[in-house]
Amino acid sequence: MHLISPSVLSADFGNLQRDIEMINASEADWFHVDVMDGVFVPNISFGFPVMNALKKHAKKPLDVHLMIVNPDLYIKDFAQAGADLLTVHYEACTHLHRTIQAIKKEGMKAGVALNPHTPVSVLEEIIADLDLVLIMSVNPGFGGQTFIEGTYKKLRALKKMIVESGSKSLIEVDGGVNAQNAKLLVEAGADALVAGNYVFGHQSPTEAISAIKHI
Ligand code: DX5
Ligand code: ZN
Numbered sequence: 001m002h003l004i005s006p007s008v009l010s011a012d013f014g015n016l017q018r019d020i021e022m023i024n025a026s027e028a029d030w031f032h033v034d035v036m037d038g039v040f041v042p043n044i045s046f047g048f049p050v051m052n053a054l055k056k057h058a059k060k061p062l063d064v065h066l067m068i069v070n071p072d073l074y075i076k077d078f079a080q081a082g083a084d085l086l087t088v089h090y091e092a093c094t095h096l097h098r099t100i101q102a103i104k105k106e107g108m109k110a111g112v113a114l115n116p117h118t119p120v121s122v123l124e125e126i127i128a129d130l131d132l133v134l135i136m137s138v139n140p141g142f143g144g145q146t147f148i149e150g151t152y153k154k155l156r157a158l159k160k161m162i163v164e165s166g167s168k169s170l171i172e173v174d175g176g177v178n179a180q181n182a183k184l185l186v187e188a189g190a191d192a193l194v195a196g197n198y199v200f201g202h203q204s205p206t207e208a209i210s211a212i213k214h215i
Contacts, residue, residue, distance in 0.1 A: 002186045003029035004213050005063045005172065006205075007196030008054065009045055010143045016050075019200070020057040026209045030063040030085070032174070032194045037068035040092050041141035048081050055082030063192075065113060065174065067140045068092065072099055079106035087111030087134050087172075090118055100129050111172070115140065116148050120158040127161055130169040132192070138175030143196040147176025152188045159189030179208075183215040 006028050011019040023031060033051060038044040045067075055062065061084035068074070071088040072095075078086050086108045093099045096112065103110040111132035112123065116139060123133060135154055138145035155171060162169050172192035173185050182193055193212055202208035 002190060002213075003170075003172075003192040004209055005030040005032040005192055005194045006199045006209060007032040007034060007143060007174075007194050009034040010196035010200035012200075013046075013050075016053060017057055019205075020054060022205055023209075024057070024059045026206045027213045028060065028209050030061050030192070031058050032196075033062050033064045033083070035064060035066050035068060036141065040069045040089065041067045043141045048077060051078075051081040051083075058082075061085060063087070063172075063194075065111075065134060065194075066092075067113075072102060075099075075102050075106055079108055083108055085109040085111055085132060087113050087132060089113045089115065089140075090122060091115055097126060097129070100126065113140075113174070114154075116150070120154055120161060123158075124161065124165075127165050127167045127169060130167065132170045132172055133158060133162075134172045134174055134194075135190075136175055137173050137177070140175075144201075145176055147178075147181055152184060155185065155188035155190055177212070179211050179215075182212040186215060 036045040063085045064083040086103045100110045109131035113134035137151040170191040173190045174194035177193045177195045178198040199205045199208045
């Protein structure tokens with residue numbers, strides 16, 4: 001069964017505890033936590049104080065997606081802030097292998113995210129070391145953007161690479177996921193779906209989570 005990771009970026013930050021408890025009580029599997037620095041992406045989201053508040057109430061693993069330059073500088077801090085899975089961008093890491101080892105050393109699962117223009121073939125030499133690959137299906141930086149259709153092809157190519165290499169990596173898709181494309185994404189190889197606007201823009205976020213869980 002695929003996993004659902006609602007994106008906290010689309011939550012109501014004035015009622016964060018309420019929204020966290022909604023996710024706790026729902027069929028969601030993880031909390032997707034988008035950290036943006038205003039340099040790697042043209043937007044700034046939130047940092048450690050918000051993550052600490054989140055960790056205090058969240059009863060499910062924190063799936064942290066770093067959209068920041070120099071992620072190596074903060075790996076220990078994210079472990080302390082309660083990240084269970086830490087995903088860095090391929091495009092932000094010069095020494096990706098070193099970064100992945102450092103994440104694992106801190107006791108977290110390690111993921112790599114790819115921007116829409118980055119082919120999955122760049123992961124061939126590192127796929128065996130990864131716990132997760134995050135395929136961006138929008139350009140990172142904002143919630144509520146339109147899903148990029150070329151994503152299906154990337155998912156199929158990545159799935160093939162994972163099977164052929166014997167890697168245990170999961171595949172997660174992030175951006176523009178909704179009830180229309182969720183089934184196709186899972187069929188193309190996705191193990192985990194991130195959803196922000198679809199969940200929090202729905203009149204019943206709990207039902208929205210359930211809808212993309214049971215497709
Ligand atoms: C985009 C973020 C996403 C975003 C997804 O840069 O990485 O996680 O919150 O939001 P939706 O589902 O609204 O596209
Ligand atoms: Zn994300």
